[in-house]
Amino acid sequence: MFGEQGGRNDLVRRHNLALVLRRVHVAPATRSELTRVSGLNRSTIGALVAELVDRGLVVEDEAAGAGQVGRPSPLVRPSDVPIAVAVNPELDAVTVATVRLGGRVLAKERVPFDAPPTPDEAVAVAVDTARRLLARSNGARLVGAGIAVPGVVRRVDGLVRLAPHLGWRDVPIAAMVGEALGVFAGAANDAGLGAQAEWVFGAGRGVEDLVYVHGGASGVGGGIVSGGALVGGATGHAGELGHIGIRRGGRADTIGVRGTLESEVRRSALLEVLGLDRADPDELEAALTADRSSPVRAEVRRQIDALAVALASVINLLNPSRIVLGGFLSALTAATPGRLADMVATRALPLPDEPVDIRRAALGSDLLLIGAAELPFTRLFADPLPA
Amino acid sequence: MFGEQGGRNDLVRRHNLALVLRRVHVAPATRSELTRVSGLNRSTIGALVAELVDRGLVVEDEAAGAGQVGRPSPLVRPSDVPIAVAVNPELDAVTVATVRLGGRVLAKERVPFDAPPTPDEAVAVAVDTARRLLARSNGARLVGAGIAVPGVVRRVDGLVRLAPHLGWRDVPIAAMVGEALGVFAGAANDAGLGAQAEWVFGAGRGVEDLVYVHGGASGVGGGIVSGGALVGGATGHAGELGHIGIRRGGRADTIGVRGTLESEVRRSALLEVLGLDRADPDELEAALTADRSSPVRAEVRRQIDALAVALASVINLLNPSRIVLGGFLSALTAATPGRLADMVATRALPLPDEPVDIRRAALGSDLLLIGAAELPFTRLFADPLPA
DNA sequence: GCAAATTGTTGTGGCGTACAACATAACCGG
DNA sequence: CCGGTTATGTTGTACGCCACAACAATTTGC
Structure with missing residues (x-):
């Protein structure tokens, strides 16, 4: 807010180009819609769209004559040319995908690992797979890569500070991938990128103040959107909801x-009381809603109550208008509808006419890849000129 | 991020005017300094400053020839013309002040009350006192009023949703004061405004990611700055740090x-073990450091440990680079230096080379009034033209 | 007292958007 | 089937704002 630089005039152009491109990325829009939401003049929108078309970033569909009076306005959609590579190293696999503007996953490949991949292995797999996937997509132009890491990542330079389950510590993963591919690469915490994906394309669409909580096999993470911007914190580690303290004693995380x-709140504890070895999200949810035995109900209640304490803290702290639950938390709350909201209400500030909207995540298994692709895409928006 | 409006060109001017004015408000600066930090051209800065001088918002001091080679650059300081009224209704008094740009409190008056003031009483006192204080300051121009309320306030319109200690509920205090004074008025939570004051003028100066925690007689509150912007939340209630859950059971808040x-973590509990009836901040701190009896030490430790749990949650959630402690929390931690930081470190993410900087508040008793004045001033910055 | 350094001042040019006038293409009513 | 209405794309002009360059002013240092 203080050390900010002023100086604009050509920056206005860049800002407006980014505005249009971002809007089209989120959802296709007609030129007249763009004019309306931006408040810019018709002629200006025309010029901006023309420039984006020139640069191969958007395309115009001839009209969608929507039964309205007046000359039809052409539909502006994201082009298929810019493409991002998304990488998600996990305990037992490295997943790589190519993603187009608009959050459209073009191709995806999962490479299994027996032991957790080392950084070098992950990079090698990412680069090989990416090259192969890219070779298939003619005419596409690689704009960058994004890596979703299950750990603490410094956003500015994509340094993995700590990824306990992978056994990584201070790994410059973004630099490694970026150098190997010869393009920009960014990295961030996986749950944080899930938050971004749900915010832009999922259950948090259009909301300005959002908290996303993700329940994964290895822990709980999340991301925070405040005032229409992702909260990164001083070094980009914000959003570690799993490490909110809710009680004294108890297990160690x-x-x-x-x-x-x-x-x-642990997925493994749910599987245990259900007597399951492993379960995908749908199976887990089915099992939780089907099994009405008392140990299962008790564990579900226990976890929901714990989650409620943490969410109430977050609500009182950040006053979001919506909370999105992803991963196994979605299944957990589906099993006992209403209880979470009730428990949260008893602990949050008593403003009953402004309840927080708690929803399940809308995006499926592509969540992290879509989020990871947002890293290079966001950079593209910030500076759409060099295309 | 989405529904944003584009459209700029004259807005550039407004933006740059605001930039200069805000910078001068935070600390006086020479024109050459303004040129450097803004990245704008000398001639542009000259024009901007000239316009602000025209509007009576800043003044130029003839040079401060600082022993440097070259033509001396005039010092730009905030003018004494714009003035804001700050109001702070409390349990037992209503405090009113006139505040100049730069956070300079010009005059202050505290009107005691036996019972908590009603909204009408508070407004009457605020308006009467403000008129009297303003009459004394010739040539000043009232730009607006700000009200720091001990309760939950909706920022957009300054509606007091809930102020338990005052007994207020859904009181449109900002509208009432604004109408009575005939100028803009804003209202916000007192601790949140304290956060803003410490951020702009105090121990959080220049920091982009900050959490301020205020320990008051009636509870704990605070404010969050993220990415160089105050976090308001969906309705402006963000920052209620006092209602973070840290344990099961225990007392009710x-x-x-x-x-x-x-x-x-309660001030009254400290006073109790100390055997004091009442104490101002300095007395409390002196008593806490002097009394080394074991009940006092135990209570201090207990409260510090509880605070550490909450702060660790906040750190993991928001990754601030600095935490500022105000009110009695400042005295509490001074009594046992180091313990808070140690306890926080054991619960925060293990990134030892990026420790959070925990500091005591730097501003004194004028904190809330300075913060309240920022409400109308911030509005002035956003639109310095109509002056 | 003169050279060097730094900054204020002034006039010109470029860039980006707004605006107005015109062109285009749908719908609507007969 | 056709002209009126409405909404939007297109084009050329005007205005606002900043960068830049050249010049003026003022201090330091030798």
Whole structure:
């Protein structure tokens, strides 16, 4: 807010180009719609769209004559030319995908690993797979790569500070991938990128103040959107909802602290009481709603109550208008509808006419890849000129 | 991020005017300094400053020839013309002040009350006192009023949703004061405004990611700055740090929830073990550091540990680079230096080379009034033209 | 007292958007 | 089937704002 630089005039152009491109990325729009939402003049929107078409970033569909009086306005859609590579290294696999503007996953490939991939292995797989996938898509132009890492990542330079499950520490993963591919690469925490994906394309669409909470096999994470911007924090580590303290004592979580959200709310504990070895999200949800035995109900209630304490803290702290639950948290709350909202209400500030809208995530298994692709795309928006 | 409006060119001017004015408000600067930090051209800065001088918002001091080679650059300081009224209704008094740009409190008056003031009483006192204080300051121009309310306030329109200690509920205090004074008026939570004051003028100067925690007689509150902007939340209620849940059971806090930060960390509990009836901040701190009896030490430790749990949650959630402690929390931590930082470190993400900087508040008793004045001033910055 | 350095001042040019006038293409009513 | 109405794309002009260059002013240092 202070050390900010002024100086604009050509920056106005860049800002407006980014505005249009971002809007079209989120959802196709006619030129007249763009004129309306931006408040810019028809002629200006015309010039901006023309420039974006020139640069191969958007395309115009001849009209969608929507039964309206007046000359039809051409529909502006994201072009198929710009393409991003998304990478998601996990405990037992590295997933690589090519993603187009508009969050459209073009191709996806999962390479299994027996042991957690080392950084070098992950990069090698990412680059090989990316090259192969890209070779298939003629006419596409690679604009960058995004990596969703299950760990703490410094956003500015994509340095993995700590990824306990992968065994990584201070790994410059973004630089490694970027150098190998010869393009920009960014990296961020996986749950944070899930938050971004749900915000832009999913259950958080259009909301300015949003908290996303993701329940993964290895813990709980999330992301925060405040005032229409992703909260990164000083070094980009914000959003570690799993390490909110909710009680004294209790189990230790993945970083050895007792009584945190992720020490109380665990997917493995659910599988255990259900007597399951492994289950995909749908199976878990089916099992949870089907099994009405008392140990299962008790565990579900216990976890929901713990989640409610953490969410109430987050609500009182950040006053979001919506909370989106992803991963197994979605299944968890589906099993006992209403309980979470009720428990949250008893602990949040008593403003009953402004309840928080708690929803399940809308995006499926492509969530992290779509989010990861937003990293290079966001950069493209910030500076659409060099295309 | 989405529904944003584009359209700029004259807005560039407004933006740059605001930039200069805000910078001068935070600290006086020479024209050459303004040129450097803004990246704008000398001639542009000259024109901007000239316009602000025209409008009576800044003044230029003839040079401060600082022993440097070259033509001396005039110092630009905030003018004494624009003036804001700051109001702080409390349990036992209504404090009113006139504040100049730069956070300079010109005059202050505290009007005691036996019972908590009603909204009408508070407005009457505010308006009467403000008129009297303003009459004394010749040549000043009232730009607006700001009200710091101990309660939950909707920022957009300054509606007091809930102020338990005052007994207010859904009181449009900003509209009432604004109408009575005939100028813009804004209202916000007192601790949130304290956060803003510390951020702009105090221990959070220049920091982009900051959490301020205020310990008051009636509870704990605070404010969050993220990415160089105050976090308001969907309705402006963000920052209620006192209602973070840290344990099961325990006492009930002011809204009847058990185990929250403000149910565990209480000024009254400190006074009790010290055997004091009342104490101003300095007396409290002196008493806490002087009394080394074991009940006092135990209570201090207990409260610090509780605070640490909440702060660790906040750190993991928001990744601030600095935390500022105000009110009695400042005295609390001074009594046992180091313990808070140590306790926080054991619960925060293990990134030891990026420790959070925990500091005591730098501003004194004028904190809330300075913060309240920022409400109309911020509005002035956003639109310095109509002056 | 003169050279060097730094900054204020002034006039010109370029860039980007707004605006107005015109062109185009749908719908609507007969 | 055709002219009127409405909405939008297109084009050329005008205005606002900043960058830049050249010049003026003022201090330091030798």
